[in-house]
Structures are given as structure tokens and as C-alpha cells.
Amino acid sequence: MQKIIFYVVATLCFFISKVTAQETFEQRAKEISNNIENITKEEKKALKEHVEEVNEQLQAGKITQDEADKRKIELATEHAKNIERRVAYEQEQLNILVQERVDGKLKDTIKIKKKYTITFPESNYHKKTKRTTSQFVFAFGVNNLVTNGAIANSDFGYWRSTFYEWGITGRTRLGQEDSALHFKYGFSFMYNTLHATDNRYFVDKGEETVLETYPVNLIDNKTYFKNVFFAIPLHLEFDFSKKREIDGKMYRRSHDGFRFGTGGFIGINTNSKQFLRYEVDGYEIKERQKGDWNVNEFTYGLSTYVGYRNLSLYVKYDLQPMFENNAVDQHNASLGLRFDFN
Numbered sequence: 001m002q003k004i005i006f007y008v009v010a011t012l013c014f015f016i017s018k019v020t021a022q023e024t025f026e027q028r029a030k031e032i033s034n035n036i037e038n039i040t041k042e043e044k045k046a047l048k049e050h051v052e053e054v055n056e057q058l059q060a061g062k063i064t065q066d067e068a069d070k071r072k073i074e075l076a077t078e079h080a081k082n083i084e085r086r087v088a089y090e091q092e093q094l095n096i097l098v099q100e101r102v103d104g105k106l107k108d109t110i111k112i113k114k115k116y117t118i119t120f121p122e123s124n125y126h127k128k129t130k131r132t133t134s135q136f137v138f139a140f141g142v143n144n145l146v147t148n149g150a151i152a153n154s155d156f157g158y159w160r161s162t163f164y165e166w167g168i169t170g171r172t173r174l175g176q177e178d179s180a181l182h183f184k185y186g187f188s189f190m191y192n193t194l195h196a197t198d199n200r201y202f203v204d205k206g207e208e209t210v211l212e213t214y215p216v217n218l219i220d221n222k223t224y225f226k227n228v229f230f231a232i233p234l235h236l237e238f239d240f241s242k243k244r245e246i247d248g249k250m251y252r253r254s255h256d257g258f259r260f261g262t263g264g265f266i267g268i269n270t271n272s273k274q275f276l277r278y279e280v281d282g283y284e285i286k287e288r289q290k291g292d293w294n295v296n297e298f299t300y301g302l303s304t305y306v307g308y309r310n311l312s313l314y315v316k317y318d319l320q321p322m323f324e325n326n327a328v329d330q331h332n333a334s335l336g337l338r339f340d341f342n
Helices: 004-022 025-059 064-085 088-102 122-127
Strands: 133-146 162-173 180-194 200-204 209-213 223-239 243-246 249-252 259-281 282-292 298-308 313-320 330-341
Touching: 004 180, 004 282, 025 133, 025 162, 025 209, 064 088, 064 180, 064 223, 088 133, 088 162, 162 200, 162 223, 162 330, 200 259, 200 330, 223 298, 249 259, 259 313, 298 330
Parallel strands: none
Antiparallel strands: 133 162, 133 330, 162 180, 180 223, 200 209, 223 259, 243 249, 259 282, 259 298, 298 313, 313 330
16 A cells, blocks of 8 residues: 555656646747847847937037937947847747747646636736737748749749748737727847759849859758848737626737738848858868848838737738849748747
């Protein structure tokens, strides 16, 4: 009997420890979201302090207006790059987390059926019905170029060419407490990669950027061209989450049902790079080429998403051609999944 009790207790302890140690996808993603949000707040605060110092120098007559404006632009660019650099680790953790979710290594929050219900205080429900809320956004998927109005017969691999995006958004309800219409705004970093086919790579010809065959065999999945944009997305979002009556008023919860968003984005290119990898005499060679590649400095386009709760299908299309002076305009298009963690 003592042995039976021992084994039962040991089994229960093991089970409880596994459940306690199990972190859900939402918990870990929320932690990463908080880290990135704190980084953003710190850099914004530092940028504000530096801009104030520039204004003080301007008022004291130590610098001219043109010098002050130039310095402010430099500071904004510097802190934007600081944000990108500091969140690199968090981005990698998020990529690993998403892959673990796809591989089935993470489970959703454990749900236990009970014969009774728990009524939460109304204040908790009001937190979910605030007029303005914030979200951490992460998206990933496939990416390619639309040429002459078509994406068929592309010069780039369909599954190897990818995109991902992360950012912070705010969402403000338009209308009464039960309104489904919201205005969504914020900032994000967009990463678009292209893997050329047939052993080709991009070559800057002065005014044009074209594809040419590389003299040695490239490693396809490790050779690609990448653009990074700092963007401001703007959307009108319709959130059809269920409504509930509290104190005679109808309230609609946030991100608790079917959602649909439509709008667009504007952005500025922060860097363009080409990565080449190949083998020579048994040695693997890596090259990283950085330049402007005649990529348009500014971009703008349309985007839309439709989904349920935190997960949506996401589509983006750049109205601005990727290259400035190429004979044929090519527009970036992306399709993937989008997570809005409220």
C-alpha cells in the first residue's frame, strides 16, 4: 500500500511540475512584446532629450536653424537604428517561438471544463473595452515582385522569398461603446527578401539594377537580396467581437472575434543588402554587399488583413516600384500570417 501511495504521489508531482513549467505561446509572445515596447520607450525618451539639447543650442545661437534641422534628422535616424539593433535578439526569440508553435512544441493555454462558472468583476471586462488599446504586431510569409501586372513566371523563388514584420500599434474605437469600427495606427519594421532563380544576383549598372548570372554556382537558399523599411501603417479595422450589456450599456470586447482591416502604409528604406554564398575549392565563401542599389528611398502601398482574434491572413502591395529607374517597374507583394497581441 505504501508503494502504491509513493508512486501515485510521485506521478502527481511530475504532472504538476510539467504543467507549471509549461509556458503558453501567448505568455512568451507577450513577454517578448513587453521587452520590445520597453526598448522603444527608452529610445523615444532618449531622442526627446537629445532634441531638447539641440533646441537649447539653437536658442543660444550656437548653431543655425539648418544645422539644428540636420542634427534632428540624424538623431531620429540614429535612434531608429538603435531600436532595430536592440530588438535583434528579441526578433530571433520570436522567430524561434513561432517555429516552435508551427512544429507543435507549444500548446495553447490549458482549459479545464467545470460544472460551474466564475463571474469576473465588471472592472476586468471594462479593461477589455477601453476606447484605445495597444498591440504588438508580428507577421511573416512569402514575398515576391509583381512585373507587368503579374506575379507568374517570376525571377524569384516563390517559397524561398519571404518577408517578416514587427511593430507596435494603437487602436482607437470610432463611435459608441458597441461600435465595430476602429482606427489603427503605429509603426513597424518591414523586412523583404528575394531569392533570385537560375544562379543570378543583382548588379548595380548605375541608373538601373538588373539580374545577371554569377560566375560560380551560388547556394540558392543562402543567397538573397534584402530591403528593410521603417513604416507607418494606417488601417480602418472592423472588430465584430461579441457585445455584452453592463449597467444598461452595450460594450464590445477587443480582439475576441472576427476582425477585418483595410488601409495602407508609408515608409522609408533604412538599408538594402545582398548576401552571396558559394563554394570555391571546398571552402564556403560568404559575401555581404551593402549599397543603395537604386532602391526607392520612400515606399507606400496598400494592405489588408482578415482573421479571428489574434490571428489574421495578411496581404501587402507596394504602389511604389522597388527600383527607381528600371525600364520595367516591379512592385513588391507579400502574403502571410499576422499576429496582433492585444
